[in-house]
Amino acid sequence: MTSDHLRQLEQRTIYILREAYSRVKPLGMLWSIGKDSNALLWMARKAFFGNVPFPVIQLDTDMELPEVYAFRDRIVPEWNLRLQVEHCPPEAEMDQTLPPATRAAARKTEGLKNLIRRQGYRGILLGIRRDEQSTRAKERVFSPRGIDGAWDFRDQPPEFWDQYKTDVPDGAHLRIHPLLHWTELDIWLYTRQEGIPIVPLYLARDGKRYRSLGEKNITFPIDSNASSIDEIIAELETTRMPERAGRAMDHEAEDSFERLRTTGYM
Amino acid sequence: MVDAAQLRLVVVGHVDHGKSTLIGRLLHDTGSLPDGKAEEVRAISARRGMPVEWSFVLDALQAERDQAITIDTTRLWFRTARRSCVIIDAPGHREFLRNMISGAAEADAAILVVDAQEGMREQTRRHAYLLHLLGITQVVVVVNKMDACGFSEARFREVGSAATGYLARIGLHPVAVIPIVARDGDNLGQASGRMPWYGGPSLLESLDGLLVAAPDSTRPLRLPIQDVYKFDERRILVGRVEAGRLRVGDSLLFSPSNRSARVATIESWGPGNAPLEAGAGDSVGFTLDEPVFVERGDVASHHDQAPKLSPLFRxxxxxxxxxxxxxxxxxxxxxxxxxxxxxxxxxxxxxxxxxxxxxxxxxxxxxxxxxxxxxxxxxxxxxxxxxxxxxxxxxxxxxxxxxxxxxxxxxxxPDQRPTVQRRSSDLYMVEHLLSAEARAARNGHAGAVIWLTGLSGAGKSTLAMQVERELFARGYAIYVLDGDNVRRGLNADLGFAPEDRAENIRRVGEVAALFADAGVVVITAFISPYRADRERARAAAAGCFHEVYVRADLATCERRDPKGLYQRARSGAVAEFTGISAPYEEPEDPELLVDTAENSLEACVAAVVRYVVERTAISAG
Known part of the structure; x- marks a missing residue:
């Protein structure tokens, strides 16, 4: 991978961010405070010349790790972000037929739906990637969601030549995915090149690190000695373990993540 | 470390010819599957009571596995000896064409899968045609399931040449045609022991020979404007350089608004100096030296290599x-x-x-x-x-x-840019001391432009000359501007390219307007096939322009063929001949219509004479 490759990825993301800002209003961005959405925020600052001209939304389950909250409170004033914290409804209100970890994750879906309903967002930017998970591989860059927030993966709009779907009926919204074409390795290479700050939980301590950050009750660290970004990159170039191995909700049933996504999960 | 650019591949072909199996096996053979995935596929296959089905690698969604077809495009990464590749999986089911397009539109190259037994089928051809339409020129053909035809070289040649023949007709020339068994991996990574008669490259070898499309900085600059930002005192225009280079100091032309200004700065955020230039593929922001009005949709270019302007396109x-x-x-x-x-x-x-x-x-x-x-x-x-x-x-x-x-x-x-080029601002209209009324009173009629339009052979010139003689006899100040006559002098510098035709008509329109202003009834006899050109002539002679559609069907015109032009156009000796190989846009709402196929010449002449007399009478104003 050369920096030329990273530059192409970055320039494409900037193009998508600007398309979203031009065509879809009101627009907000989900910030999980993980490595992907931090990189996305970084590129938004490049796209808009130091500004982030839309609210940055955290779907808060009060279950994030303390390092995550600390990172958030440091970055918000430093990057002059308009932060909007949405508290997600309790697990008791979720679909009880879902397996336990999937149910916990579904809280974020409901939080997001509440926020969109209340604030009338037409577009939500989020930092998912195609290589993360096979259902995400099927996503469009501009992906419409019905009034109930559901994703109809059987009836996705055609998307070609960067002519994106930018119009949806009232009440529906668009999920906009400017990082879809990046891989996990690309994100780390870019984070290193640009010096983007990260939550320290990604770096190994006592033989364990978080490869993917989620709520503390349903996300687990992996075995690793990678204590710097260089070491993470070296690890990724040889690993054959999937990125979301430490995410409980992906592994409860063959279709658990798919069920989450069709009902509106990120 | 792989240093070549990433190759984007699309896999297309008829349903059940083995596209997903090929992809699954490629991922397996290149060591690209995550740990446990091969075991998962074996377990799922066993649970469903079938042999190992590599396509399950792709079928992430429950619904797909149940239907055993791939529903949507997906992306899969693997590496060859030389480079990293991403496969955009495109399904073959007929109703999912739009998904295939979504994937194929951004591919550098395609693998066309053809079943050795079934050969080319409806979707094989449709997908190939679509590749051609999408501008993908690099295609590798794989003839799959060679085991099912006993690894027959003859069958391979037969299917391969049918594929090559079809592709050639749409201008595609495959870089390789390879016999494979996707399920078992024959000729994917290395030569198959079961087809010793095949001496060509393996699929992976052929992929290593393909080129990655890169944005082209050597072409003329094209920078479509995405947005205009005013976050601070700067007014920053943003967009992606789709081709060419942008430099500080460049004089830019914006189309279709036809405004121009110079690049003052190229803006960026972050450490380092502001860039002095940007190349194709860059998402840029820049400021102008003058506050000209530019908006999203305008395309910035250099003046000498600007895009064309037209209200009409194919x-x-x-x-x-x-x-x-x-x-x-x-x-x-x-x-x-x-x-x-x-x-x-x-x-x-x-x-x-x-x-x-x-x-x-x-x-x-x-x-x-x-x-x-x-x-x-x-x-x-x-x-x-x-x-x-x-x-x-x-x-x-x-x-x-x-x-x-x-x-x-x-x-x-034709390029309509000449019609919008800003005229010199140092012109001042000088008022005549004579009024149009005074001229009309002297002549006994008002000036007018009688604009005849119609196919070659419709009878424009004949009609014009007859009307001229008739009205001259009645004392009218009248003159005919005829196509071939004007081209001998005023427009001798013009040929028959669309731009030249447009300019020919523009000049005729301006000259006709001057005649009319002088009080003369001027009849023009030009095919003038484009509505936009006629509208321009109407604007030049504002208020005294009369469009007369001289209509005759193409068959009649071709039968008359007074200049032998149709015959030459049919034989290809005359290019872009209106009605044959170039469009004729019928008038939507002409002031007068005369049909020379259905009416006699006398009747048509009388109709035009009557119209001119009525419309140029002084009382009619």
């Missing part, structure tokens, strides 16, 4: 909607960053992808490939697709949905 498209496309349909056009309403002027042809012959209907149905002419109320900034892909292709939107995509072809459509 589009080779694929149609994705259940609602058929018919002439007159109004749709929303997305062209680079511009959006505009367009209507369907004509459906020139619907292509049968089986035979590549035109189908006998003018209704474009779901999944059809067709050629149509689209019209916009305003001028659009356009490029032929072959010259500038990013500004030479478009999407069509109906309501909330994208219903078509197509590439632009401007053969036969």
């Amino acid at each position: 589009c080779h498209l694929f149609w994705l909607s259940d609602r058929p496309l018919v002439p007159g349909r109004s749709l929303r056009l997305k062209l680079a960053t511009d959006e505009a309403r367009v209507s369907v002027e004509t459906v020139e042809r619907v292509v049968d992808t089986e035979t590549l012959e035109p189908v006998d209907r003018t209704e474009v149905r779901r999944n059809d490939m067709a050629t149509v002419v689209l019209r916009c109320r305003e001028l659009l900034s356009l490029d032929p697709h072959a010259e500038s892909p990013a500004t030479g292709r478009c999407a069509l939107i109906d309501g909330f949905d994208t219903v078509a995509g197509g590439v632009i072809d401007l053969v036969g459509f």
Whole structure:
């Protein structure tokens, strides 16, 4: 991978961010405070010349790790972000037929739906990637969601030549995915090149690190000695373990993540 | 470490010819599957009581496994000896054409999978045609399931040459044709022991020979404007350099608004100096030295290599909607960053992808490939697709949905830029001391432009000369401007290219307007096939312009053929001949229509004379 490759990825993301800002209003961005959405925020600052001209939304389950909250409170004033914290409804209100970890994750879906309903967002930017998970591989860059927030993966709009779907009926919204074409390795290479700050939980301590950050009750660290970004990159170039191995909700049933996504999960 | 650029591949072909199996096996053989995935596939296959089915690697969704077809495009990464590749999986099920397009539109190359037993099928051809339409020129053909035909070299040659033959007819030349068994990995990574007669490259070797499309900085600059930001005191224009280079100090021309200004700065955020130039593929921001009005949809270029301007263009498209496309349909056009309403002027042809012959209907149905002419109320900034892909292709939107995509072809459509070039600002109109009324009183009639338009052979010149003689006899100040006569002098410098034809008509329109202003009734006899040109002539002679449509059907004109031009056009000796190989746009609402096929010459002359007398009478004002 050369920096030329990273530059192409970055320039494409900037193009998508600007398309979203031009065509879809009101627009907000989900910030999980993980490595992907931090990189996305970084590129938004490049796209808009130091500004982030839309609210940055955290779907808060009060279950994030303390390092995550600390990172958030440091970055918000430093990057002059308009932060909007949405508290997600309790697990008791979720679909009880879902397996336990999937149910916990579904809280974020409901939080997001509440926020969109209340604030009338037409577009939500989020930092998912195609290589993360096979259902995400099927996503469009501009992906419409019905009034109930559901994703109809059987009836996705055609998307070609960067002519994106930018119009949806009232009440529906668009999920906009400017990082879809990046891989996990690309994100780390870019984070290193640009010096983007990260939550320290990604770096190994006592033989364990978080490869993917989620709520503390349903996300687990992996075995690793990678204590710097260089070491993470070296690890990724040889690993054959999937990125979301430490995410409980992906592994409860063959279709658990798919069920989450069709009902509106990120 | 792989240093070559990433190759984007699309895998296409008929349903069940083994596309997903090929991809699954490729991922397995290149060591690209995550730990446990191969075991998972074996377990799922066993649970369903079938042999190892590599396509399950791709079938992430429960619904797909149940139907055993791939529903949507997906992305899969692997590495060859030389480079990293990403496969955009494109399904073969007929109703999922739009998903295939979504994937294939961004591919550098395609693998076309053909079943050795079944050979080329309907979707094989349709997908190949679509590759051609999408501008993908690198194709590897794999003849799959060679085990099912006993590894027969003869069968391979037969299927391979059928594929090559079809591709050649649409201008595609495969880089390799390879016999494979995707399920077992034969000839994917290395030579197959079961087909010793094959001495060509393996699939992975052939992939290593393909080129990655890169944005081209050597072509003329095209920078469609995405947005204009005013976050602070700077007014920053943003957009992606689709081709060419942008430099500080460049004088830019914006189309279709036709404004210009210089690049003052190229803006960036972050450490380092502000860049002095940007190349193709860069998403840039820049400021101008003058506050000219520029908005999203404008295309920035250099002055000497600007895009064309036309309200009308031809589009080779694929149609994705259940609602058929018919002439007159109004749709929303997305062209680079511009959006505009367009209507369907004509459906020139619907292509049968089986035979590549035109189908006998003018209704474009779901999944059809067709050629149509689209019209916009305003001028659009356009490029032929072959010259500038990013500004030479478009999407069509109906309501909330994208219903078509197509590439632009401007053969036969003139560049209208001369019509909008800003005139010198140092001109001052000098008022005459004589009024139009005084001239009309002297002549006994008002001046007028009687603009005859119609096909070659419709009878314009004959009619004009007869009307001239008749009215001259009645004492009218009258003169005919005829096509061939004008071309000998005033327009001797012009040829017959669309731009020259437009300029020919522009000059005639201006000269006719001067005649009319002088009080003369001037009759012009020019084919003047384009509505836009005639509208310009009407504007030049504001208030005294009369469009007369001299109509005769093409067959009649061709039978008359007074100059032998139709014969020469049919034989190909005359290019872009109106009615044969270039369009004629009928007047929508002419002041007078005379049909010379249905009426005698005398009747037509009388009709025009009567019209001129009535409309130039002094009492008629």
